[in-house]
Amino acid sequence: MGRMHADEAEIDVPLVRRLVAAQFPQWAELPVEPFPSSGTMNAVYRLGDHLSVRLPRLPGGVADIAKEQRWLPRLAPLLPVAVPEVLDAGAPSADFPWPWSVSRWIAGANPKEGGLTEPEALAGDLAEFVGAMRRIGLPDGPAAYRAGPLAESDAATREAIGRLGGLIDQAAATAVWEAAVRAPRWAGPPVWVHSDLMPGNLLVTEGRLAGVIDFATMGLGDPASDLIPAWNLLTPAAREVFRAALGADDATWVRGRGRALSMALIQLPYYLRTNPAIAANARHVIDAVLADAGTADARTAGAGTAGAEPAGAISGEPLG
Numbered sequence: 001m002g003r004m005h006a007d008e009a010e011i012d013v014p015l016v017r018r019l020v021a022a023q024f025p026q027w028a029e030l031p032v033e034p035f036p037s038s039g040t041m042n043a044v045y046r047l048g049d050h051l052s053v054r055l056p057r058l059p060g061g062v063a064d065i066a067k068e069q070r071w072l073p074r075l076a077p078l079l080p081v082a083v084p085e086v087l088d089a090g091a092p093s094a095d096f097p098w099p100w101s102v103s104r105w106i107a108g109a110n111p112k113e114g115g116l117t118e119p120e121a122l123a124g125d126l127a128e129f130v131g132a133m134r135r136i137g138l139p140d141g142p143a144a145y146r147a148g149p150l151a152e153s154d155a156a157t158r159e160a161i162g163r164l165g166g167l168i169d170q171a172a173a174t175a176v177w178e179a180a181v182r183a184p185r186w187a188g189p190p191v192w193v194h195s196d197l198m199p200g201n202l203l204v205t206e207g208r209l210a211g212v213i214d215f216a217t218m219g220l221g222d223p224a225s226d227l228i229p230a231w232n233l234l235t236p237a238a239r240e241v242f243r244a245a246l247g248a249d250d251a252t253w254v255r256g257r258g259r260a261l262s263m264a265l266i267q268l269p270y271y272l273r274t275n276p277a278i279a280a281n282a283r284h285v286i287d288a289v290l291a292d293a294g295t296a297d298a299r300t301a302g303a304g305t306a307g308a309e310p311a312g313a314i315s316g317e318p319l320g
Contacts (some may be wrong), residue, residue: 008057009096011043012046016053018095024088024102029049042215048250051087055100064216065089066143068127069101071233072215073130079132081125082106098252103255111233113284118207119238125209127245128198132225136192144195146263147221150181150255153262162213168286173265176293180258184251189218197229199281211246223247227256228263231288232281239292261289 013032021028030048041061045053056062068307069086076083088101116122146153154177160175178209195217203211227248230239243253264285271278 002251009055009098011055011057011096012044015046015095016045016055019090019093020047020053020102022093023090027102042214046105050105052084052103052105053090053100054084054103055090055096056098058294059098061216064101064102067218068215069099071138071141071218074138075136075215076220078136078138079212080128081209083215084213093236106203106211106213108205111199111201111202111204113233113281114205114234116238117233119235120241121163122204122207122209123234123242124200124245126229127242129209130194130197130246133193133226134191134223138192141192142219143190144193144219144221144225145215146259147190147193147195147225149185149222150183151261153182153259153266156264157265160262160269164265164267167268168265169290172290172294173261173286176261176289177258177265180254180261180292183254183258186222186224186245186252186255191223192218193219193221193223193226194218195225197226197232198278199229199233199313200277202233222252223244223256224252224255225259228252228260231258231260231292232264232285236292256269257289257292260285264289282283 017028020030020032031046032050032053033045033046035046035052041057041064043055043057055119056065068084069089072084072086074258076085084101085104086101086231088098090096090102092098094278100180130285131194147176158174161168161170161177164170169239174265194215196213196214197212201212202209202212203213227242227246230242248256255312264282267278268282268286271282273279
């Protein structure tokens, strides 16, 4: 993955080799290879066959490394699939000014929207993981990123809709977003959420969930934030399995759909030319959300709307 941000750090294989050799000589002879992750805040390198090195790309990602180092060992025993096991913490140095981590490698591949082999079984696995996160009772957790009231993202979401003229149905996207913002807020106590369950943060083997990575956004917040795989990955039938397994009420479902849409709308113009995987998934999410909302509206309206086309799909033309 090339540079995505104006203030991104220069990270390459020679740098990672120097860092490992200087701080962890026991691993100095292991080969280092860049890993083609779609992650936007951290760079990932393979270190031998069983380890990985994770380094923040941006100053804004520095606190995330420390958060993972603190909380992942506590969360891991409470979750049904593998999560990163931090083996050692790299310190800032003259070569690299920020902390970084060496973790155990988790086998698996990222699932691909439209290419799932066991979509309904995977939906059940994802619901099991999300449910396990919600049941975590560890005190003093951090506030999750992107898991507060949707109104906090209103300005950024509307700006993104404005930038996507000619590429999406702006009126349909605005209507879905406004419905999500109007939905009742979460009235219960905040729960533990991952808050970034993008396909690039999921690992599957033989179609089933094997691991979840990148916990930089984890913390306490609205459980709706962990519903986003319903639209960024799952088929319509699997989406219903996922919802039923979690028992999501209408308000929570609408907020989750709005969160998925907001993320995609903001990601698409920003990563259109720098992160093909994120941009492609954003296009998929917008189509899925607008179609899903259109179907829900048709059900509500009754037979009078039978046969109506789903709310506007994305044009195949690139942004100008």
